[in-house]
Amino acid sequence: MNKNKFDKIKIKLKNASVGIAGIGGLGSNASIALARAGIGRLVLVDFDKVDINNLDRQYYFLDQIGQLKVNAMKENIRRIDPKIKVEAYNLKLKRGSMYYPFKDIDVVIEALDEASIKTEFIEEILLNLPEKPIVAASGVTGYGHSDRIVTKRLGNLYLCYDKYAISSKDDVLMAPRVCLIANWEANLAIEIILGEDK
Amino acid sequence: MSIEVNGRKVDWVENETIKQLLKRVKYTFPLVVVKINKEVIPRKDFSNVVVPDNSKIDVIHMISGG
Numbered sequence: 001m002n003k004n005k006f007d008k009i010k011i012k013l014k015n016a017s018v019g020i021a022g023i024g025g026l027g028s029n030a031s032i033a034l035a036r037a038g039i040g041r042l043v044l045v046d047f048d049k050v051d052i053n054n055l056d057r058q059y060y061f062l063d064q065i066g067q068l069k070v071n072a073m074k075e076n077i078r079r080i081d082p083k084i085k086v087e088a089y090n091l092k093l094k095r096g097s098m099y100y101p102f103k104d105i106d107v108v109i110e111a112l113d114e115a116s117i118k119t120e121f122i123e124e125i126l127l128n129l130p131e132k133p134i135v136a137a138s139g140v141t142g143y144g145h146s147d148r149i150v151t152k153r154l155g156n157l158y159l160c161y162d163k164y165a166i167s168s169k170d171d172v173l174m175a176p177r178v179c180l181i182a183n184w185e186a187n188l189a190i191e192i193i194l195g196e197d198k
Numbered sequence: 199m200s201i202e203v204n205g206r207k208v209d210w211v212e213n214e215t216i217k218q219l220l221k222r223v224k225y226t227f228p229l230v231v232v233k234i235n236k237e238v239i240p241r242k243d244f245s246n247v248v249v250p251d252n253s254k255i256d257v258i259h260m261i262s263g264g
Contacts, residue, residue: 026264111264118260119229126231126238140263154256155236168263178263 009194010038016193017041019105021093021121023069024048025173026137027111028059028076029182030189035077037190041085042077044070045101047092057175095120099128107189110136111182115167126157133158133192139165140181143174149184158192160184202254210251216244220257227259 018039020027023046031042046069050060064072070088077086089101093112098121102108108125112118118136125134139149139162152159160181165171191197199210203223211222216232216239232239233256239247249255 022264024264113262113264115260115262116229118262118264119231119258122258122260123231123238123241127240130238136260137264138260141261154233154258157231157258159258165261165263167261171263173263 012194013038013190014040016107017043017105018107018109018189018193019043019045019102020109020111021045021098021102022111022113023073024054024111024113025057025178026140026182026185027109028069028073029057029179030109030111030186031073031077032059032080033183033186034189035080035084037186038081039084039189039193041087041105043087043089043101043105044073045089045091045093046070046073047090057173057178093117093121095124098124102129102132106133107192108132108134109185109189110134111185113168122157126155130156132156135160135185135188135192137161137181137185139163140178141165141168141171141173143172143177146177146180149181151184151188158188160188199251201249201252204255204257210249214249216247216249219249219255220244225257225259229259231258232256233258 018034023044048069050064050067050072060072068090070090074086074088133156135158137160148162152161200207201210234253
């Protein structure tokens with residue numbers, strides 16, 4: 001580990017903030033990666049509770065079943081680093097106000113589930129917060145084919161993307177690929193905050 | 199007289215709206231984000247906004263899973 005390099009970026013990361021829309025398969029794993037990386041402030045938004053069926057891929061534990069995901073995630077982050085500021089919003093994103101919780105953070109991560117909500121969210125962020133970098137993901141289903149995942153950049157939209165993947169309604173969701181793309185999103189957020197690693 | 203849709207060269211059609219273009223190039227996904235020359239077009243305007251000649255169009259479609 002290059003301590004000089006790490007000391008330099010540590011301060012930047014500590015002063016940075018990331019907002020995560022959806023704390024399910026993508027969002028829970030991305031949150032943990034960002035917490036461990038040292039992001040100083042995380043804004044979590046989700047309306048759901050932890051369910052036993054989430055545990056095959058989402059970063060929760062058996063004793064958290066029934067808890068609000070945002071509260072359970074806040075606790076999991078606290079157990080890694082209690083100094084991280086976590087703002088947890090238990091709410092369902094509604095058209096027209098989806099961008100509200102993300103106004104004053106550095107990078108937005110789209111980690112929602114349903115295609116229609118994902119699309120609406122991206123459109124709303126791009127239209128209402130045009131200067132805000134947004135990282136989104138499409139194509140998390142299935143297993144294998146790690147090397148089909150690419151980053152597609154369109155202005156401030158960074159899309160982690162597998163064009164061959166199919167909808168979760170017609171495929172399986174499994175921890176390795178979900179976590180891979182969640183960490184891909186977190187890694188992109190870090191790259192946006194720090195600039196390219198030369 | 200052509201436009202570019204997701205990197206693919208397509209004929210330009212006068213007075214064609216985004217909605218008509220999406221149908222013509224067979225993008226049948228019901229929900230997409232469309233950018234014309236890097237500008238995001240709200241979905242509610244798809245049937246009003248006319249595609250200009252020589253424009254570069256990005257159509258982003260998301261699939262479920264997360």
